[in-house]
Amino acid sequence: MPIKLGNVTAAPGQIKYGEAPWVEHPVGGHDTLPVIIAQGDPRGPVFWVTAGIHGPEHAGIQVIHQLVTKALVKQLHGTVIALPALNPAGLRTTQRQAYYHDGDPNRLWPNGKPTPEKPDPDEDPPSALEQAYGRLFAAIREHGGCLADLHNAWTGSVSFVFRDRVFYRNDGDAAARKRERAAAEKVDQQMAAMIAAYGHASVQEMPAKKYLARKLERSTTAAAGNLLRLPALTMELGTGHMPDPAIVRASAAGLRNILRWAEMLPGEMEPITGIAVPNAGFPCRRLGTPRTTAPCVVHHLLQPGDLVHKGQPVAEVRDIWGRPTAEKVLTSAYDGWIIARSHGIIYYPGAEVYGMAVRDPLPPVQPYPKDYFK
Numbered sequence: 375m376p377i378k379l380g381n382v383t384a385a386p387g388q389i390k391y392g393e394a395p396w397v398e399h400p401v402g403g404h405d406t407l408p409v410i411i412a413q414g415d416p417r418g419p420v421f422w423v424t425a426g427i428h429g430p431e432h433a434g435i436q437v438i439h440q441l442v443t444k445a446l447v448k449q450l451h452g453t454v455i456a457l458p459a460l461n462p463a464g465l466r467t468t469q470r471q472a473y474y475h476d477g478d479p480n481r482l483w484p485n486g487k488p489t490p491e492k493p494d495p496d497e498d499p500p501s502a503l504e505q506a507y508g509r510l511f512a513a514i515r516e517h518g519g520c521l522a523d524l525h526n527a528w529t530g531s532v533s534f535v536f537r538d539r540v541f542y543r544n545d546g547d548a549a550a551r552k553r554e555r556a557a558a559e560k561v562d563q564q565m566a567a568m569i570a571a572y573g574h575a576s577v578q579e580m581p582a583k584k585y586l587a588r589k590l591e592r593s594t595t596a597a598a599g600n601l602l603r604l605p606a607l608t609m610e611l612g613t614g615h616m617p618d619p620a621i622v623r624a625s626a627a628g629l630r631n632i633l634r635w636a637e638m639l640p641g642e643m644e645p646i647t648g649i650a651v652p653n654a655g656f657p658c659r660r661l662g663t664p665r666t667t668a669p670c671v672v673h674h675l676l677q678p679g680d681l682v683h684k685g686q687p688v689a690e691v692r693d694i695w696g697r698p699t700a701e702k703v704l705t706s707a708y709d710g711w712i713i714a715r716s717h718g719i720i721y722y723p724g725a726e727v728y729g730m731a732v733r734d735p736l737p738p739v740q741p742y743p744k745d746y747f748k
């Protein structure tokens with residue numbers, strides 16, 4: 375059976391374009407999900423590349439346009455399924471959310487919890503958008519492979535990969551627990567290999583408790599990694615509303631390198647050039663730091679990609695007249711590197727001055743909390 379999604383059916387040696395049903399509008403008409411299926415030798419694996427789940431994040435769309443070419447298909451062992459507009463309403467209105475679902479669309483993928491027998495009348499039922507992601511998730515489950523979900527972080531941020539934490543169920547018998555843990559460790563190792571092939575900087579997601587509290591396990595990549603055990607990465611491609619052509623080029627090259635890692639493309643890995651690839655020499659996680667302690671105007675002393683050592687001055691803090699506040703300078707409490715400056719320079723107390731990559735001593739693979747599936 376050829377791979378099919380919506381009205382697009384894969385054909386060897388061809389790029390096919392079309393769409394899948396998405397969300398129907400109450401005023402007539404509907405949103406559709408744009409679909410591109412590029413197939414070389416159909417006996418090879420599947421690679422999913424998705425973009426545009428957050429409406430102001432546009433670099434991934436350009437990356438898909440650069441990646442999916444006739445030249446790629448000629449050499450391709452397998453099938454690339456590219457979905458450039460995972461949130462058509464958000465992209466149309468340049469908003470992070472779809473106007474018909476109140477909440478982050480990248481927290482709507484399945485989490486493996488059983489559907490309650492009786493719906494809770496005080497809870498909203500799954501929205502039309504959540505149902506659409508559920509249907510797409512079933513298609514991802516059917517065809518398998520690996521997945522790259524393309525995003526943008528902050529204005530001027532470094533191009534980097536978010537590596538999800540991987541969870542396993544620890545509530546079965548000993549054999550089941552062992553099997554679950556081995557499967558989680560395997561997908562985590564595959565993700566590490568994908569990151570090495572991609573060749574951009576990488577950062578671990580936040581610690582497990584915060585990660586789950588923010589429903590990050592319901593992101594595109596976490597759902598693929600945890601429920602389907604597909605290696606899946608979130609690529610953060612710098613500025614979203616004005617993509618940096620160097621990052622777009624380096625991301626397309628990095629994705630081709632992932633295809634080489636997956637044995638879907640022949641040839642040597644391409645060098646990743648034209649972008650900063652900071653590396654602290656130890657695994658890092660994201661953290662907003664340092665924080666302001668008084669109302670102030672911040673003069674950042676560092677740029678995205680700069681390495682930082684503990685105690686280093688990272689920003690001057692002044693009042694609106696330009697006089698140093700009591701603190702004068704903010705210093706870093708961590709070794710690591712700068713992912714991005716926070717947007718703006720005028721802050722109330724408690725604001726994060728930088729997005730930083732700091733040492734991550736926490737395990738990348740761990741059991742779900744005891745009550746997670748209750």
Ligand SMILES: [Zn+2]
Nearest residue numbers: 428431525526
């Ligand atoms: Zn995003």
